[in-house]
Amino acid sequence: MQQPLMSNQKNKTRPLDELDEAILSLLRIEPLESNKTLAQKLTVSEAAIAARLRALERDGIMKVMAQCDYRAMGYDLVASVEIAVVGRKSDAVDEFSYLYLNGAGSEAEFRL
Numbered sequence: 001m002q003q004p005l006m007s008n009q010k011n012k013t014r015p016l017d018e019l020d021e022a023i024l025s026l027l028r029i030e031p032l033e034s035n036k037t038l039a040q041k042l043t044v045s046e047a048a049i050a051a052r053l054r055a056l057e058r059d060g061i062m063k064v065m066a067q068c069d070y071r072a073m074g075y076d077l078v079a080s081v082e083i084a085v086v087g088r089k090s091d092a093v094d095e096f097s098y099l100y101l102n103g104a105g106s107e108a109e110f111r112l
């Protein structure tokens with residue numbers, strides 16, 4: 001039996017097999033590829049692709065994200081800032097969120 005191509009022992013995620021690796025490889029090249037096209041390229045069923053994608057997302061191996069090009073949207077300065085809220089007290093988080101989001105022209109994503 002062939003060994004998995006990749007596993008993440010630190011986070012104890014499941015090992016990836018050849019189909020998982022192939023799906024991820026194709027999605028790195030064309031993130032919006034349809035399940036139908038992935039299935040055709042990998043000679044498996046659309047249902048198999050859909051099940052694998054759900055499992056990859058559920059297991060934290062893959063996540064779907066949208067990335068905006070703020071310069072194309074007219075912003076002159078773009079910065080990415082990560083802030084950790086120690087203790088994560090809801091009042092402190094609420095206050096920070098309110099103050100940050102009320103800044104002129106700011107947009108934010110919070111993972112608290």
